[in-house]
Structures are given as structure tokens and as C-alpha cells.
Amino acid sequence: MASTGDIDRFAFIVGAPRCGTTSLAGFLKSHPDVCFPLVKEPHFFSQTDLRPVPTSQLRREVDEQYLARFYPRRDGRIMAADCSVSYLYAPEQLEPALRLWPDSRFVISLRDPMEMLPSLHQRLMVLGDETIGSFDEAWAATRDRASGKRIPRSCVEPRWLRYDEAGRFATYLERLFAAVGRERCLVLLFDDLVADPIAQYRRLVDFLALRRLEHGLDLTPKRTSQGVRHAWLQRLLKRPPRRMRKFLAGAHYRSRERKLSGDLADSRAVDLLFSARKRLLDWNRVPAPRRRPSLAVQKEIRARLKPQIRRLESMLGRDLGHWLELRPETRTATDSPRRARAPLSPSLRGAD
DSSP: OOOTTTOOEEEEEEEOTTSSHHHHHHHHHTOTTEEOOSSSOOOHHHHSOOTTSOHHHHHHHHIIIIIHHHOSOOTTOSEEEEOOGGGGGSGGGGHHHHHHOTTOEEEEEEOOHHHHHHHHHHHHHHHTSOOOOOHHHHHHTHHHHHTTOSOOTTOSOGGGGOHHHHTOHHHHHHHHHHHHOGGGEEEEEHHHHHHOHHHHHHHHHHHTTOOOOOTTOOOSOOSOOEEESOHHHHHHHHSOOGGGHHHHSOHHHHHHHSBTTBOSOOOHHHHHHHHHHHHHHHHHEEEOOOBOOOHHHHHHHHHHHHHHHHHHHHHHTBOOGGGGOOOOSBOOTTOOOOOOOOBSOGGGGGGO
16 A cells, blocks of 8 residues: 655646646556556545644555555555646645655646636536536536535535636636646647647656656547537436445546445445446437537626736746637537647747
């Protein structure tokens, strides 16, 4: 079993969601020098505020509740990875991790909010956290949800339903820089990851001081947008009622909730039930609908996030003006993410 003393440093891929973090995680998972968790996104430090905990007690709690649960074997690897996208939105709570592993590094991937927010909405539908099928209607509900209204019972984390907050990249990036130090952070753009994934892989492993291992590297897109036939069935299988979670929730839930002395359930009958669950989920999966937000909602998003994008341009030295452009509501099969424009100032290239 791994302990805090066994691990030299961590690579935290902190978000944002639907911005290529799964592809970045795949780069690290395939690297022989990286210890990858049983669950890609433990969300440990965002779910538990450990800042007031003294360091000696912190080590015990992290050993017992984090490392023992998600990193049961280290196998001599020099770095561990945690790819929880919730960390971007609770950056101050990463301070305890930095206390334990001061040489840790933090990777942030960002994307045009006009593309990212509908993609996040679609993903939450697949997970069973969202019940409003139209992104336009879900965007209109953000004010109610900010006051705790219209939160589905199946939703595990209500903050994800705040689409207006999810795109405030500049604010959360500034907070992350303040919490962990800008020199420990690497900011990547989804547009660049799509246009030249091998170059972004090299940036990632160089920043983390890992060996470049490009032979056999899988550069195919990960976790592309999906839809569902029946939302009620998806919620039942992905976000079952509490009393049924032991028998219906998937492997990620079981890894988080299992007793460390053994799994929640190991019987043959339960294995068959999980197999049937997987087949139902596969059957319920359909291609995601190819529609953008209405022009009216795009204008609202642009007005809300324009100051954020301008601040982000200054922080990164990148021209992101194309993120503010309005797009046709119907997406065509030939549409693809646009590559980020050239840097504003060569002197700022190293600032990300």
C-alpha cells in the first residue's frame, strides 16, 4: 500500500471539464513512471477541506482515506496522478496536497466556453446529474440553481449545474495560481490538443519532468460526446437511489465507498447484475445531438464571459477572440474545434 512518504510528487490534472482532460489522463495512464489511481477522478481534496488539519494528522488521513483507497500499489513509480476536474473550482483546498508533496505540478486544460458548456451539459445528462434536456433551458435555470432550486435528486454535485460559473476560467485560474504558485502550473488549450496532440503530449511530459515515450501512444479522442435513449433509465443506472447504490452504482462509486478490508459486494449474483447494468448502459447510449445553443443564449454567454476571456488572454498571452464569435445553431458534420490563434506576445509564451 502506498503512503505519503512513498510518493515523491503528484501530477494534478485539475480541469476544466470537457476540455480534453481525459485525453491528458490517458497520456499519463500509459506512462510507466506514473502511478495512476483506480478511479481517474477521486475528487478527494475538493470533497474534504483538509486545510485546518495539522500535518501529522493530515498524513494519516491521506494515507488511510486517499492513498489506500485509490493507490493501493505504487510499484516503484516516481509520480502519482490525480485527474479530478473539480479541483479547478476549489483551488484553495489543494494546499494540503502541496504541503505533503511540494514538488507537485498542476495541469489545466481550457476550451472555448461556447463549445465546452453544451458539452458539459450533455455529459451531465449521460451521468444522470442533469434532468433538463435542452441546454438553452438548463442555462436559463442557472439563477434558480444558484439559490438551491431545481436541483435534481439524482445530482451528486450541484455546483456542476452552474454553467455560468463553469466558464469563469480567468477567475478560477487566478485563484489556482495564488493557491499553488503559477510556476507549478501548465495551461493547455483544447484547440491545440485537437490540432497537434503529439506536441501537447511533449509539453505535458516535459513540464512533469517525465520521459518522452511516443511509441504506441494512443492519440485518439477520449470520452467524445454521447447521448441517451431514455434519461430516466440513465439516472437509475448511473445515479441510483441511495439504498440501491450498493447494487446498481458502477465501479467508480464502489471504489470510493468500498470498505478498505474488502469490496462492497463480491458475490457471483452481484457480478451478474453489474454485467447486465453495463449492457443496459451500452444499449441506452446513442450519438449526441449536434446542436449549438440558440443565438440568444450564445449572446448571453458572450456577454457574461467576455471579461473573463479578455483577462484570460492577458494571463496566457493568447488571442482568444474567436471564442467570442457567434456560430450557426445547427452544427454540421464537418465542424471541428478551431485552433487557438497565435500568441499575442512571444515574451509570455512561458507564462502558462
